[in-house]
Amino acid sequence: MKAFRIDKDLTVHEINVHPDEWQTSDIEWDARRIDPKHDVWFDDEGLFQPGLATANVGTIRVTLPAYIAGIKDGDIGPAEMTLDEAKALVS
Numbered sequence: 001m002k003a004f005r006i007d008k009d010l011t012v013h014e015i016n017v018h019p020d021e022w023q024t025s026d027i028e029w030d031a032r033r034i035d036p037k038h039d040v041w042f043d044d045e046g047l048f049q050p051g052l053a054t055a056n057v058g059t060i061r062v063t064l065p066a067y068i069a070g071i072k073d074g075d076i077g078p079a080e081m082t083l084d085e086a087k088a089l090v091s
Contacts, residue, residue, distance in 0.1 A: 002078040004068040004086040008053035012087045015067075019076050022067055034058040034068070034089065037080050042066040056091045 005013045005022070015022075023029055023041070030044035034057055046052065046063025053064040068086050070077040079086070 001069070001076075003070075004079060004081075004083065006055060006057065006062075006064055006066045006068070006090055008051070008064045010055055010064075010090055012083065012090055014083045014086075019069065031076075032060045032062070033071075034060060036071075038068055038070055039076070040066055040068050041076075058089050 001016065001018055003015050003017070005015050007013070028044040029041055031039040031041045034040050040057040040060055040062055042062035042064070043049070049063070054061055055064055055066070057066060057068065068079055068081070068089070070079045072078070
């Protein structure tokens with residue numbers, strides 16, 4: 001599944017993996033809508049982790065690493081944006 005990973009150094013990479021591969025059970029995942037077709041996924045408890053790094057994805061402040069994924073039938077799905085569009089959202 002196409003998604004984008006945002007690393008702690010603010011680099012953005014296109015990835016093609018099933019969400020189960022990055023949504024590990026030891027992280028309290030949360031998602032926020034960044035546009036009608038995409039959510040940003042991040043560690044909801046990341047503010048309490050050592051080595052804290054954050055970024056804005058659109059207007060949403062998230063802990064890193066984070067992932068941009070699409071929305072399909074109300075659930076997680078493949079991203080529909082380009083890598084350049086994903087990079088433009090991150091600051």
